[in-house]
Amino acid sequence: MLILTIETSCDETSAAISQVKNNKIKLLSHVVSSQIKLHAKWGGVVPTLAAREHMKNLVPVLDLACKEAGFTNPDKLASKVDLIGVTQGPGLIPALLMGVSFAKALSYAFRKPLIPVNHIEGHIYTPWVKALPKKLSLSANPFPVLSLIVSGGHTMLVEVKDYLKYKVIGETLDDAAGEAFDKVARILNLGYPGGPQISKIAEIGASKYNFPEPLKNDPRLNFSFSGLKTAVLYKALSISHGKALKEILKKPPKPDLKIPLPVSEKRALAKAFQETAIRSLVNKTIKALDKKKYKTVILGGGVAANSLLRDRIILEVKAKYPKIITYLPPLELTGDNAAMLAPVAYFKWQKAKRANTTQKFFNNWKNLEAKANLRLGES
Numbered sequence: 079m080l081i082l083t084i085e086t087s088c089d090e091t092s093a094a095i096s097q098v099k100n101n102k103i104k105l106l107s108h109v110v111s112s113q114i115k116l117h118a119k120w121g122g123v124v125p126t127l128a129a130r131e132h133m134k135n136l137v138p139v140l141d142l143a144c145k146e147a148g149f150t151n152p153d154k155l156a157s158k159v160d161l162i163g164v165t166q167g168p169g170l171i172p173a174l175l176m177g178v179s180f181a182k183a184l185s186y187a188f189r190k191p192l193i194p195v196n197h198i199e200g201h202i203y204t205p206w207v208k209a210l211p212k213k214l215s216l217s218a219n220p221f222p223v224l225s226l227i228v229s230g231g232h233t234m235l236v237e238v239k240d241y242l243k244y245k246v247i248g249e250t251l252d253d254a255a256g257e258a259f260d261k262v263a264r265i266l267n268l269g270y271p272g273g274p275q276i277s278k279i280a281e282i283g284a285s286k287y288n289f290p291e292p293l294k295n296d297p298r299l300n301f302s303f304s305g306l307k308t309a310v311l312y313k314a315l316s317i318s319h320g321k322a323l324k325e326i327l328k329k330p331p332k333p334d335l336k337i338p339l340p341v342s343e344k345r346a347l348a349k350a351f352q353e354t355a356i357r358s359l360v361n362k363t364i365k366a367l368d369k370k371k372y373k374t375v376i377l378g379g380g381v382a383a384n385s386l387l388r389d390r391i392i393l394e395v396k397a398k399y400p401k402i403i404t405y406l407p408p409l410e411l412t413g414d415n416a417a418m419l420a421p422v423a424y425f426k427w428q429k430a431k432r433a434n435t436t437q438k439f440f441n442n443w444k445n446l447e448a449k450a451n452l453r454l455g456e457s
């Protein structure tokens with residue numbers, strides 16, 4: 079079975095072609111066109127600019143994905159592909175609309191079923207794309223799975239009871255983890271996206287500062303990163319302004335305030351921020367494992383590229399629950415990509431086949447709607 083998938087929920091235009099064979103998913107081609115440079119000068123993603131870029135890039139990205147998979151052009155793929163999967167949401171609506179409209183047109187032209195995929199679901203199933211251990215074959219039972227999803231838009235703990243069955247058991251009450259990395263990077267004048275910059279300089283930072291761990295003593299599984307970000311801001315201001323800080327604080331600091339800081343101070347602040355943010359993510363994950371028996375832990379989302387988080391989650395889960403297996407997404411699939419949609423499209427197709435409801439996917443070329451706030455399990 080061949081699956082073509084398309085992702086445009088934020089600032090990456092991506093297409094992938096996957097093959098399902100012998101109970102495994104093989105990635106035949108995977109193309110990601112990133113718009114990071116375009117948005118960097120605005121300090122974050124501009125939705126209308128992102129949509130314009132998706133419109134420009136979708137055809138060349140699909141062409142390249144076809145060529146890499148051995149099809150000279152999309153026409154050659156048309157007769158061979160079995161399913162088309164697309165990110166329906168959540169995400170930026172102008173960006174989502176581009177991918178969904180494109181996929182609808184392909185579904186109509188190729189006369190192939192179109193399967194909507196939730197972006198978060200894609201992040202959850204990323205280890206199925208490449209890890210390929212037996213325990214994650216397409217018929218395996220790794221459930222119940224505890225999934226920690228950490229991206230620029232979301233931070234959540236999800237109980238995956240079975241294929242496609244979700245319960246969100248913890249969420250951020252304010253900023254997402256990736257958003258906090260991006261905002262702290264802005265405070266430290268490090269550029270966008272902030273996650274990779276913060277982790278790079280944190281590695282060589284001195285252990286000089288400590289920030290309180292957010293919601294540490296709260297038995298619930300929610301996260302909060304906004305207070306931590308503000309704590310970094312005030313620490314940075316007190317380092318740069320010393321005794322004059324009182325005067326400065328008479329007015330709230332402007333969000334685009336440039337704080338002059340020596341490099342060593344930036345490194346130390348990045349280290350302390352990263353340490354606290356990662357500690358909070360890992361501790362809440364362990365708390366979730368204390369509450370219920372899980373077989374597997376899965377990490378997903380852009381922040382899953384963070385090496386401190388990767389190391390800590392493996393170590394701490396293993397130390398307390400040696401029988402639980404933790405899967406990390408391959409580094410090249412931590413950010414937004416179309417490859418991660420293929421397992422979800424496949425599982426949804428199988429489920430519809432069992433229920434005799436596959437016709438709905440053939441009608442999606444006209445029915446499917448992009449949804450900015452799509453909830454897990456909603457479609």
Ligand code: KG4
Nearest residue numbers: 229230231256271273274380381384413414
């Ligand atoms: O999943 P993703 O690519 O896009 C969304 O769906 O949001 O996540 C992007 C986020 C950004 O906030 C970026 O700063 C963060 O992931 N990120 C990192 C690292 N690499 C990317 N955060 C911390 N450490 C990293 N190494």
Ligand code: ZN
Nearest residue numbers: 229379380414
């Ligand atoms: Zn994402």
